[in-house]
Amino acid sequence: MTDALLQNAATPVLAIEGLRKSFGALVATDNVSLEVGPGELHALIGPNGAGKSTLITQICGEIRPNAGRILFEGRDVTALRAPARARLGLGRTFQITQLCPDFTAIENVLLSIEARHGGSFDMLSNPRRNAAHLELARNWLDQVGLAAQGDRTVAQLAHGERRQLEIAVALARQPKLLLLDEPMAGMGAEESMSLTRLLQSLKRRYAILLVEHDMDAVFALADRISVLVYGRVVFTGTVEEVREHPEVRAAYLGEDRPC
Numbered sequence: 001m002t003d004a005l006l007q008n009a010a011t012p013v014l015a016i017e018g019l020r021k022s023f024g025a026l027v028a029t030d031n032v033s034l035e036v037g038p039g040e041l042h043a044l045i046g047p048n049g050a051g052k053s054t055l056i057t058q059i060c061g062e063i064r065p066n067a068g069r070i071l072f073e074g075r076d077v078t079a080l081r082a083p084a085r086a087r088l089g090l091g092r093t094f095q096i097t098q099l100c101p102d103f104t105a106i107e108n109v110l111l112s113i114e115a116r117h118g119g120s121f122d123m124l125s126n127p128r129r130n131a132a133h134l135e136l137a138r139n140w141l142d143q144v145g146l147a148a149q150g151d152r153t154v155a156q157l158a159h160g161e162r163r164q165l166e167i168a169v170a171l172a173r174q175p176k177l178l179l180l181d182e183p184m185a186g187m188g189a190e191e192s193m194s195l196t197r198l199l200q201s202l203k204r205r206y207a208i209l210l211v212e213h214d215m216d217a218v219f220a221l222a223d224r225i226s227v228l229v230y231g232r233v234v235f236t237g238t239v240e241e242v243r244e245h246p247e248v249r250a251a252y253l254g255e256d257r258p259c
């Protein structure tokens, strides 16, 4: 292997170094460092208010850290705004859905494809391009298991289907890193299992940073888990290591909780 290839193989998709964000006296993320390697699913867990969303919003560029660096494929993106980071391949889904409720599922995916190509959402302007984009949009819906729901509006979709659609919308921008902020929130057991299967199918094809409270999903999916408590990463390790770690059990899982 050449030096360049070796270096590429070792470069994490995402590397956060010493990230700090405070809101007045409250330090929401405190000297946080973590990495997501190519094809890795890295889960971030922690109690309510630990700073998980604050970390995600710093990574995607919606808020600026007070200190620290964010490297994306080895490039320092700390000073870039959110749209520039999205163009580089940082894709995110939100805790609260950001879909256009009156648009159909396929129109939401088309919007995302058009945005990636820097175009406007004008179905009449270029029929050939639009036919190609329609085909792409169908493909993304198919990938997330929504092939049959393309013509339904977001408002007509079940909660779990909206989450699947959010992932299709993120994938349509062809991200290199997926930031998933509590995708299982508000789901029943059946929907969570179905989304877990979907994320399992995306694993390895994308680097994924998953913020999630559903520990069954986290334990089923994660290659590595970082545990955030009061803004600090108290431990990073494999599923087995996290299950066994006494401080993690005490701080997050609870000593009594069977893992």
Ligand SMILES: Nc1ncnc2c1ncn2[C@@H]1O[C@H](COP(=O)(O)OP(=O)(O)OP(=O)(O)O)[C@@H](O)[C@H]1O
Pocket (backbone or CB within 6 Å): 023, 026, 028, 046, 047, 048, 049, 050, 051, 052, 053, 054, 055
């Ligand atoms: N814009 C803000 N202004 C002031 N305080 C904030 C702001 N955003 C977050 N915080 C505070 O920062 C801390 C971390 O919040 P954050 O939402 O990042 O935690 P979280 O781990 O994502 O929690 P949850 O699991 O409940 O979503 C909390 O104490 C929160 O109240």
